[in-house]
Amino acid sequence: MSDDGNPQVRPMANILNEAREGRLAIELKPEDFVYIDRDCQYFKDAIQNIQRIMDGVSRQSTWGLGETNQQMVSGSTLVERFKEKANGAKDGNSVFAIMEMHYKIAEDIQEVHRVVRERMMQADSSFASEFNRLNETLPQRPPAQLPAGPYLLPDGTGR
Numbered sequence: 001m002s003d004d005g006n007p008q009v010r011p012m013a014n015i016l017n018e019a020r021e022g023r024l025a026i027e028l029k030p031e032d033f034v035y036i037d038r039d040c041q042y043f044k045d046a047i048q049n050i051q052r053i054m055d056g057v058s059r060q061s062t063w064g065l066g067e068t069n070q071q072m073v074s075g076s077t078l079v080e081r082f083k084e085k086a087n088g089a090k091d092g093n094s095v096f097a098i099m100e101m102h103y104k105i106a107e108d109i110q111e112v113h114r115v116v117r118e119r120m121m122q123a124d125s126s127f128a129s130e131f132n133r134l135n136e137t138l139p140q141r142p143p144a145q146l147p148a149g150p151y152l153l154p155d156g157t158g159r
Contacts, residue, residue, distance in 0.1 A: 009104075010104065010108055011104050011108055012105065012108035012112065015108070015112055016108055016111060016112055016115070019116050020115055026113070030127060030134050031134050031138065033113055033117045034135050035138070036110070037110060037113065037114065038140070040106045040109055040113075041110070042142075043102075043106045044103055044106050044110075047102055047103045050099050051096050051099050051100070054096045054099070055086070055096060057082070057087070058083045058084075058087035058088055063082070065079055117131065
């Protein structure tokens with residue numbers, strides 16, 4: 001979503017290069033490729049929605065935290081910090097900027113699987129026809145969710 005004129009740094013450039021050069025092996029069924037592509041698109045759309053919200057937060061003019069009262073210096077300071085954390089922090093540590101990095105990661109995951117899938121489709125016509133059939137017929141589903149806790153800690157306990 002952002003267009004700051006800087007060349008795009010790809011978080012997964014090394015894996016993308018390996019996939020493009022044919023040095024990356026992935027063993028997935030055609031159905032898996034369909035759902036990975038859809039899940040990545042789902043997350044990219046969700047990330048862009050978060051970015052739109054954060055951009056709105058950074059532009060919000062009235063907060064009602066005393067920011068217009070000259071005697072309440074902390075009100076305007078707090079509002080400016082919230083705005084910067086939403087979008088525009090000079091150190092790049094804003095929700096918008098962090099979401100941009102997540103977007104690039106989802107985009108790279110999608111691209112790696114697309115490159116591998118296309119190579120597999122060129123080499124295996126039955127895989128290609130099965131992928132094309134499933135891409136048209138598989139029902140939509142939400143991305144896979146992790147089960148709700150308890151989570152195990154590195155020591156093997158849930159505490």
